[in-house]
Amino acid sequence: MQKYFHSVRSFINLRDDCLFCKVHLVANITNFTGIKNDEWPIFNSPLKSDQFNIVINHTTSSYDIKANANINIDTGEVIFEFPNHSLMPNVDQYMSRGALADLKPCIELTCPNKKCKYNYCISSYILDVHNIAHENQITPKWKVSQVRLFLEDFEIKNHFIQNDWIREETHIFSDDSETPIIIPIIDFADIEEESLLSRISTYITFN
Numbered sequence: 001m002q003k004y005f006h007s008v009r010s011f012i013n014l015r016d017d018c019l020f021c022k023v024h025l026v027a028n029i030t031n032f033t034g035i036k037n038d039e040w041p042i043f044n045s046p047l048k049s050d051q052f053n054i055v056i057n058h059t060t061s062s063y064d065i066k067a068n069a070n071i072n073i074d075t076g077e078v079i080f081e082f083p084n085h086s087l088m089p090n091v092d093q094y095m096s097r098g099a100l101a102d103l104k105p106c107i108e109l110t111c112p113n114k115k116c117k118y119n120y121c122i123s124s125y126i127l128d129v130h131n132i133a134h135e136n137q138i139t140p141k142w143k144v145s146q147v148r149l150f151l152e153d154f155e156i157k158n159h160f161i162q163n164d165w166i167r168e169e170t171h172i173f174s175d176d177s178e179t180p181i182i183i184p185i186i187d188f189a190d191i192e193e194e195s196l197l198s199r200i201s202t203y204i205t206f207n
């Protein structure tokens with residue numbers, strides 16, 4: 001499977017449909033919620049007019065920042081808009097970029113079919129945003145670096161099956177155990193649904 005993508009759109013186009021029910025996958029931007037996806041997301045925004053929007057409302061002991069981050073999925077350009085008048089626009093730019101990084105944004109492609117019990121999902125690694133302005137330009141110009149494929153998962157009964165495409169491993173988590181069964185990666189899309197499920201259940205039975 002392709003692992004690096006030059007744009008967010010090419011990552012979204014990685015797969016059109018749910019492997020199981022064939023319903024068209026939906027793209028969202030959300031925050032990384034742990035390997036097992038077991039933390040509640042802070043945000044989850046759908047794609048709108050070829051852009052992802054993230055509301056940043058960040059308070060730390062040293063600063064407060066309110067901004068909207070707009071990410072263009074074709075150019076990767078990230079524009080921060082400030083609802084409040086900005087006294088130090090360039091400082092606010094850098095603070096927003098820092099606050100955005102703290103949110104650990106990633107792209108998820110999920111099956112929207114409520115009747116599909118597999119909860120199929122593909123997610124990118126946490127997006128990295130860097131400054132592409134020339135050295136002599138004071139105002140930063142932000143862009144998403146290349147997008148990297150990270151996790152691909154689905155559920156069967158009380159098991160959570162996950163491909164970690166960075167480590168090249170398939171992890172089988174069970175509700176009864178903290179530690180997953182780790183096996184060499186299985187490309188879910190490469191084999192028929194039935195053989196995929198029977199292979200997984202063989203691993204579960206013999207471990």
Ligand SMILES: [Zn+2]
Nearest residue numbers: 018021111116
């Ligand atoms: Zn589905």
